[in-house]
Amino acid sequence: MNIPVDARSIGKIENADGLLARNSRLMPGDPIRVRVQRYDAGETGARYFEDFVVPYDTAMRVLDALNYIAENFATDLAYRWLCGTKMCGTCAVRMNGREVLACWEAVEPDMTIEPLRNLPVVRDLVVDRRPYEERVVSFEPWLERPSAYPGFPEPLSHRDIKDASKALDCISCMSCFSACPVIGLGNLTDFAGPAPLVQLAQTALDPRNNPAKVARALEHAGIFNCLSCYKCEEVCPAKIPIVTRVIEPLKAKTAELVPHAARHSLAFRAIVAARGRIDPSELVLRVQGPKVLLQVRRALRLLLRGKINPIRTIFRKRTAAAKAAARLLEKMRPAS
Amino acid sequence: MKFAYYPGCSAKSTCKELNIAMRKVAVALNLELTELESASCTGAREIRAIDPVGFLALNVRILALAERDDLPLMTVCNTCTLNLIDAQATFAEDPCLARQVNARLAEEGLEYKGTTRVTHFLWVLFEDIGAERLRDLVVNPLTGMSVAAFYGCHITRPPARYGFIDSRNNRSLEQLSELLGCKPVDYTGRTECCGFHTAAHDERIAIKLTGQHIESAKTNGADAMVTPCPLCHTVLDSFQKEIETSVGKRLDMPVLHLPQLVGLALGMSHEELNLDKHIVSTEAIRSHETH
Numbered sequence: 001m002n003i004p005v006d007a008r009s010i011g012k013i014e015n016a017d018g019l020l021a022r023n024s025r026l027m028p029g030d031p032i033r034v035r036v037q038r039y040d041a042g043e044t045g046a047r048y049f050e051d052f053v054v055p056y057d058t059a060m061r062v063l064d065a066l067n068y069i070a071e072n073f074a075t076d077l078a079y080r081w082l083c084g085t086k087m088c089g090t091c092a093v094r095m096n097g098r099e100v101l102a103c104w105e106a107v108e109p110d111m112t113i114e115p116l117r118n119l120p121v122v123r124d125l126v127v128d129r130r131p132y133e134e135r136v137v138s139f140e141p142w143l144e145r146p147s148a149y150p151g152f153p154e155p156l157s158h159r160d161i162k163d164a165s166k167a168l169d170c171i172s173c174m175s176c177f178s179a180c181p182v183i184g185l186g187n188l189t190d191f192a193g194p195a196p197l198v199q200l201a202q203t204a205l206d207p208r209n210n211p212a213k214v215a216r217a218l219e220h221a222g223i224f225n226c227l228s229c230y231k232c233e234e235v236c237p238a239k240i241p242i243v244t245r246v247i248e249p250l251k252a253k254t255a256e257l258v259p260h261a262a263r264h265s266l267a268f269r270a271i272v273a274a275r276g277r278i279d280p281s282e283l284v285l286r287v288q289g290p291k292v293l294l295q296v297r298r299a300l301r302l303l304l305r306g307k308i309n310p311i312r313t314i315f316r317k318r319t320a321a322a323k324a325a326a327r328l329l330e331k332m333r334p335a336s
Numbered sequence: 337m338k339f340a341y342y343p344g345c346s347a348k349s350t351c352k353e354l355n356i357a358m359r360k361v362a363v364a365l366n367l368e369l370t371e372l373e374s375a376s377c378t379g380a381r382e383i384r385a386i387d388p389v390g391f392l393a394l395n396v397r398i399l400a401l402a403e404r405d406d407l408p409l410m411t412v413c414n415t416c417t418l419n420l421i422d423a424q425a426t427f428a429e430d431p432c433l434a435r436q437v438n439a440r441l442a443e444e445g446l447e448y449k450g451t452t453r454v455t456h457f458l459w460v461l462f463e464d465i466g467a468e469r470l471r472d473l474v475v476n477p478l479t480g481m482s483v484a485a486f487y488g489c490h491i492t493r494p495p496a497r498y499g500f501i502d503s504r505n506n507r508s509l510e511q512l513s514e515l516l517g518c519k520p521v522d523y524t525g526r527t528e529c530c531g532f533h534t535a536a537h538d539e540r541i542a543i544k545l546t547g548q549h550i551e552s553a554k555t556n557g558a559d560a561m562v563t564p565c566p567l568c569h570t571v572l573d574s575f576q577k578e579i580e581t582s583v584g585k586r587l588d589m590p591v592l593h594l595p596q597l598v599g600l601a602l603g604m605s606h607e608e609l610n611l612d613k614h615i616v617s618t619e620a621i622r623s624h625e626t627h
C-alpha cells in the first residue's frame with residue numbers, strides 16, 4: 001500500500017517549514033551565528049556586515065538576539081522596537097532574505113539580519129518610513145460622507161464591510177512593502193505598493209465613503225501594476241490576504257469608479273465573454289492600441305513559430321465555451 | 337488513470353507546444369486525458385478581480401464539467417490551478433453564492449456538488465504516478481543537464497493554499513529534476529515572479545524582473561530552465577530577446593515546459609515534444625535527446 005504523497009508540500013519537512021520544526025532546531029546554550037548589516041547614512045562608508053555569536057536561550061526571538069548583541073557586543077547597534085508583542089509594527093527586519101517581525105520570529109541557527117528593502121536606511125536596521133507615509137497621506141485616507149449620518153446603528157451588513165475591516169488588521173510594519181517585487185524596481189511604475197494600498201482599503205472599501213474622493217485616490221494608485229505574486233501575503237504578520245481582500249477589491253472599485261484605469265481588465269473580460277477564451281493578440285491590440293506597432297518584431301517571431309494566429313483573431317468562432325462564458329459573465333455581474 | 341484535462345487558454349494559443357507535449361507525455365505515462373472542450377477561461381487575474389461573481393461562475397462551471405464525468409481535473413497552468421482551487425473554496429465557504437451560481441449552471445443542465453479534485457500535472461507526477469514508477473519509466477536519464485526550476489507564483493503561494501511559511505522551501509521541481517537525472521540549480525529566481533500579469537499593458541516589469549531571474553540561473557550554471565506554467569514560459573521564452581536588450585547581453589537560455597523535460601527523460605525527441613517551437617533555440621540541450 002502506497003503512502004499518500006502531498007505534492008503541494010514537498011520540501012516542507014527537509015527545510016523545516018513548520019512552526020514546531022523551526023523552533024526545535026536549537027537547544028539552550030547552542031551558538032547562533034548572527035550577521036547584522038551595519039550602515040550610517042550620516043557618515044561616509046558603505047554597508048557592511050558584522051558577525052556575532054549569541055548563545056541560544058529557550059524560545060529565543062530575533063529581537064532577543066538583537067538585544068543580546070546591543071547589550072554585550074555593539075552598544076551602538078540601531079534597531080527599532082516598542083511593544084515586543086506583534087502590535088506596534090516597528091521591528092520588522094529581513095532575516096535570511098525574508099521579512100519578519102523581530103519580536104515574533106524564532107531565531108535560526110545561522111541568521112543574516114538586514115533592514116527592510118525599498119525604503120531608505122537611516123542607520124543599521126532602522127529605515128525611513130516617510131515615502132510610505134507621504135503616499136498614504138496623498139490618498140486622503142479618511143471617511144468623508146457624501147450624505148448625512150443616518151443615525152446609529154448604521155445600515156451596514158457584515159458583507160458590506162468585510163474587506164475594509166480586514167485591512168484594519170494592518171500594523172504598518174512595512175514587511176509587504178519590502179517584499180514587493182514591483183516596488184523593488186524603484187519608480188518604474190506608479191504602483192503604490194501593498195502597504196499604502198492596505199491603508200487606502202480601510203476607507204476606500206468602506207461603503208460610507210465619498211466615491212469622488214475614493215476615485216481620486218484610485219486614479220493615482222497604479223493598482224493594475226500589482227503582479228498578484230502574493231509575496232506580500234506571504235510575509236504579512238497580521239495574516240491579511242492582501243491580494244484577495246485588498247488589491248482585488250480595490251481593482252474592482254477602480255473598474256467601477258475610474259474605468260479608464262482598468263482598461264486592460266475590462267478588455268480581458270469582454271474578450272472572454274465573446275470568445276470563451278482569451279485571444280492574446282486581441283487583448284494586446286485592444287489594450288495598447290497603436291503602440292502595438294512597437295512590438296512588430298516580437299509579433300513576427302511569434303507568428304513564425306505558430307504562437308499567434310491572426311486569422312483566428314479576426315474571425316471569431318462561436319464555440320460552446322464562448323456561449324457559456326457570454327451567459328455567465330453577462331448575467332452574473334458583481335452586485336456593487 | 338483518467339483525468340479531465342483543462343489546458344487553459346495559453347496552452348491553446350501562445351504555448352501550443354505545451355498542449356502537444358502534454359498529450360504525448362500523457363500517453364507514455366498511461367494517463368488518459370479527456371479534454372473539457374467546452375470549458376472557458378478561468379478568468380486569469382483580470383475577471384477574478386473586477387467581477388468576482390462572474391469569476392466564480394466560470395470556474396465552478398469547469399469544476400462541474402469534470403464532476404459530471406466523475407474525473408479529477410488536471411491543469412498545466414499555475415494561474416488556472418489557483419483560480420480553480422480558490423473558486424472551489426469560495427463555493428464551499430459561501431453557500432448563498434454557491435446556490436446562485438448553480439442556478440445559472442442549471443440553465444445548461446449542470447450542477448456542482450463540490451467534489452472535484454483539482455490537480456496540476458506536477459502534482460500528478462508525484463501523487464498519481466509516484467516517484468518510484470516515474471524513475472522506472474525514465475529510459476533517457478538527463479545526466480549532466482543542469483536545470484533551473486522556475487516555479488512561478490501560483491503553484492507555491494499564497495500560504496493559505498499551499499501551507500509554506502516560506503515559499504522558497506518548495507522543492508517539488510528539484511525533486512522531479514533529480515528523478516529525471518538532472519542536476520537542479522540553486523539560484524535566486526526559483527520562486528520569484530515573472531511579471532506576466534501586467535505584461536499586456538506594460539511589459540517593463542516583466543522584462544526587468546525576469547531578466548534578473550534568467551541571469552541568476554545562468555550565473556549559477558543552468559543549461560536550461562523548466563517551468564510548470566505557460567504564463568511564466570511566455571515571459572521567460574517569448575520575451576527573452578527584449579530581456580537580452582534590457583540586460584545588454586546574450587542569455588540564450590532554453591526554457592522548457594514541465595512535460596517537455598519529462599518527455600525528454602522518457603526518450604522522446606525534440607520534434608515530438610515541439611521543442612523546436614520555442615522562441616529561444618533549444619539546440620544547446622539536444623545532446624540530452626535519446627540516441
